[in-house]
Every structure is written in C-alpha cells, then in structure tokens.
Amino acid sequence: MKDLKQRGSLAFERVTKRYGKSVAVDDISFSIEPKTLVTLLGPSGCGKTTTLRMIAGLERVDEGRIRIGGRDVTELSAAERDVSMVFQSYALFPHMSVAENVAYGLTVARQPKMQARERALDALTLVGLADLSERSPSELSGGQQQRVAVARALVLEPEVLLLDEPLSNLDARMRTRVRDEIRDLQLKLGLTAVYVTHDQEEALAISDQIVVMNRKKIAQQGSPREIFEAPADEFVADFIGxxxxxxxxxxxxxxxxxxxxxxxxxxxxxxxxxxxxxxxxxxxxxxxxxxxxxxxxxxxxxxxxxxxxxxxxxxxxxxxxxxxxxxxxxxxxxxxxxxxxxxxxxxxxxxxxxxxx
Known part of the structure; x- marks a missing residue:
C-alpha cells in the first residue's frame, strides 16, 4: 500500500545512465517534495531529458534507485508507474478529435467509453478547451494543441506529471501565456511536476525548485532566488542570467x-x-x-x-x-x-x- 503522505514525492539515489561507453547521467541524487514544480535546467546534452525519461520508465537505470511516492520503481515499466508525460512534439493523433485524443489513455486502460469521454471533457474544461472537443488537432493553434496534450496527461490523474520542453514550439508571446497556465493548473490541482527546459527565464518564472545540470551531473539545486542570487560556481552564474x-x-x-x-x-x-x-x-x-x-x-x-x-x-x-x-x-x-x-x-x-x- 502507498504511503499517502509521500504520494507525489520523487527521489533519485545515485542514478547513472550509460549508452555503451558514453555516460548520459553521472551519479546524480536529488529529491522532490509532493505538490511542487521542479525544473531540470541546463544546456543541450547535459542529461536533463534522459533524467526525465528515466522517471517515466522510458530509459532503464544502469546504477542507483528511483523512488516515486516512496516506492522503488527502478525496475518497473513505464506502464507500471503512476506518471504522465507531455512531449515536446505534442504527439496528438491527427485522425482523432480533441476529446478522443484526451480520452485515449483511458480507452487503452479499458475504461467504459462514456466514462472516459466524461473525464476527457472535465480535463478539457480545466485547460479551457471544452468548446473545442469535437475539432481535429489540425484546426487548433499551437498553444491550443499544447493544452490538449496537457489535458491528455492530466486525465490519467498521475502521481507525477512530466513535461519535456513543452513550450519550445510556441512563439514568445504564447510561451508566456501557456507557461503561466501550466503553473496555475499545477498549483490548483496540487500536482507534483517535473519540467525540463533550457530556458533560464522560464525556469525562474515557473519553479518551486530548480535542478541545474551540467556535464551529466547536478551543478546546483535550490529555489529560483537561491540559484540566481547565490550561484554555486561560475557555470551556474553564467548560465542563469x-x-x-x-x-x-x-x-x-x-x-x-x-x-x-x-x-x-x-x-x-x-x-x-x-x-x-x-x-x-x-x-x-x-x-x-x-x-x-x-x-x-x-x-x-x-x-x-x-x-x-x-x-x-x-x-x-x-x-x-x-x-x-x-x-x-x-x-x-x-x-x-x-x-x-x-x-x-x-x-x-x-x-x-x-x-x-
């Protein structure tokens, strides 16, 4: 049985990931408190997306342990973990309506069709798109498509919500709007969220905690203010600001x-x-x-x-x-x-x- 007090918590314990002889993530440890939004921030190739994919169960761990809600999930498959992921590419099915896209995960889990649709409409209401439920993804703007992708993740009521550079395909004005909407939803629903970005301003604006990564390791973890005002080294100081x-x-x-x-x-x-x-x-x-x-x-x-x-x-x-x-x-x-x-x-x-x- 899960410990409800730990639901939504996340811990990496000396985790390493290799691809052949190449190290992608090198002996990292950090923890995330329930109901907080934590950003993995760093330049391309630093290991942040690999770290997110290990949380999701899409990449296996070579050394160390991962715990979600206090439970060791290191050896569990993606389907056995209580997480949902919002991808950079949105990954919406063009032949399905918006509502069908959002309900897809519930349908795969063999939920009754009417119940899955009701939950999908509830999720679309949360992101302000209930009136567009019968449209196809191609009829939506980029910002609307991203909100559909978020609704599809939320409908599964995950223990941890994972977001992989979710705003990278949006223009600057829309990025700010959708960024704020994601943060508002996370606070409203009390979700634990892990958010990957290389955008320093985005990380400062949206996070409770920031984990700065460099060269496959953690350079510093702290609140946005701590990271900005008291950088641990020259890399963090230069990368943030x-x-x-x-x-x-x-x-x-x-x-x-x-x-x-x-x-x-x-x-x-x-x-x-x-x-x-x-x-x-x-x-x-x-x-x-x-x-x-x-x-x-x-x-x-x-x-x-x-x-x-x-x-x-x-x-x-x-x-x-x-x-x-x-x-x-x-x-x-x-x-x-x-x-x-x-x-x-x-x-x-x-x-x-x-x-x-």
Whole structure:
C-alpha cells in the first residue's frame, strides 16, 4: 500500500545512465517534495531529458534507485508507474478529435467509453478547451494543441506529471501565456511536476525548485532566488542570467559579509566561507550602473555596442575588468557607442563564485 503522505514525492539515489561507453547521467541524487514544480535546467546534452525519461520508465537505470511516492520503481515499466508525460512534439493523433485524443489513455486502460469521454471533457474544461472537443488537432493553434496534450496527461490523474520542453514550439508571446497556465493548473490541482527546459527565464518564472545540470551531473539545486542570487560556481552564474565573471579579492570577512576589491572598487558581498584572497566574482548585467565619467571615477569603460530594446538599453562595455555586458533600465540618459562611462558596482546582483585559479 502507498504511503499517502509521500504520494507525489520523487527521489533519485545515485542514478547513472550509460549508452555503451558514453555516460548520459553521472551519479546524480536529488529529491522532490509532493505538490511542487521542479525544473531540470541546463544546456543541450547535459542529461536533463534522459533524467526525465528515466522517471517515466522510458530509459532503464544502469546504477542507483528511483523512488516515486516512496516506492522503488527502478525496475518497473513505464506502464507500471503512476506518471504522465507531455512531449515536446505534442504527439496528438491527427485522425482523432480533441476529446478522443484526451480520452485515449483511458480507452487503452479499458475504461467504459462514456466514462472516459466524461473525464476527457472535465480535463478539457480545466485547460479551457471544452468548446473545442469535437475539432481535429489540425484546426487548433499551437498553444491550443499544447493544452490538449496537457489535458491528455492530466486525465490519467498521475502521481507525477512530466513535461519535456513543452513550450519550445510556441512563439514568445504564447510561451508566456501557456507557461503561466501550466503553473496555475499545477498549483490548483496540487500536482507534483517535473519540467525540463533550457530556458533560464522560464525556469525562474515557473519553479518551486530548480535542478541545474551540467556535464551529466547536478551543478546546483535550490529555489529560483537561491540559484540566481547565490550561484554555486561560475557555470551556474553564467548560465542563469548571463553573468560577467571578473577577478576580485576578499580583503576581510566576518563569516557572513566579505569586503571585496574589484579593480580598485570596494563592494560588500554575502559570503559563507572563511578564506580571504583572490576570488572570482559574478556580476549580473543589472549589477553594473553607468554614469558620465569624470576625474573622480575609479572604474572607467568605453561603450562598444549600445542596443535599444524599448524597455531597456543593453550595452557592451570594454573595461580593465574585460568585456562587460550591462543592462540599464534608465532611458533618460543613453550612452552612444564610443562614450566613456563610469562603472558603479552594486552589491545586489553580485556573488562570489569560487577561488581564482
């Protein structure tokens, strides 16, 4: 019998997956609490989709254990696991109506036809498509087709909902809308969901927890704010938010705050370590302020590129720190290419990410 308190929980215990001599996922461990949405985030080839497919039972585990709801499912087939998957390609049957697509899993499970249809219509109501139940998938927009795919997964009432880059085929505006709809549904229904994406903004917007993967391993797991504001290393800092990685020096620390020197400019940064000396520091594009350079400016740069994007300016700055990417939301003062600017380093948006080699 399942432990209802653990229903929807998920745990990987030192899981490894190989394809021949090639390692696809390397000794990873993490856990997911029930009723939370966790994103597996990382660049192409990092192992995130393979990890999702192992949860679904579509890939076998070579080493380690997977537990869903406290139950060891490592050796169980996909059909024996209480999970549903939303695929990147939607995978809708073109010869079936929307309602028939949603009811398909119930029909395969030999549910009575009328009962399967009623449950399918309930699921379509959840995603706001009940009035389109008799249309074919080809008559729907991309966003509507994605919602049908979500309804088809939800109708099975899974213990864990899996989503494999579900928005990648949508345009930017529709991505935001469907993303928010998926998050609202997950919260409303109290689902446990695992969501794969390579889009950092998407992960920050939708997640309770983010598992950042790199080179087949887990680089960091934490809340969106923890990942963004306290990256574990240079890879996480750069992948989440296009950080500028610069050299700095810790002059002193009280265990919580480190007084740092960055090319002559002093800044206090959060710090949990105890060492002092040479370090690498991540500066978010928003953590660098620009002003007109004058004789009192300690850190000066030159604008090599200025891009107007309506709500913000994006600058590329050449400086003694190296090339810096800067985002400025002040539009009342725009610096043209070739302008000399003073650089102000802000504590918010800066983080120490490791020792300097």
């Amino acid at each position: 296009n950080a500028n990685l610069v050299d700095g020096e810790i002059r002193s620390t009280d265990g919580k705050i480190a007084n740092c020197l960055i090319s002559g400019a002093a800044v206090d940064l959060p710090y949990s370590g105890k060492r002092t000396g040479a370090v690498r520091i991540a500066l978010r594009p928003e953590a660098i302020g620009l002003q007109v350079a004058d004789r009192d400016t300690s850190l000066i740069g030159e604008v090599s590129r200025a891009t107007y994007l309506g709500r913000e300016m994006q600058y590329t700055i050449q400086s003694e720190l190296g090339e810096l990417f800067v985002v400025c939301h002040r539009l009342d003062q725009i610096f043209p290419r070739g302008a000399q600017v003073g650089l102000q380093l802000k504590a918010h948006g800066a983080a120490i990410v490791g020792a300097r080699a």
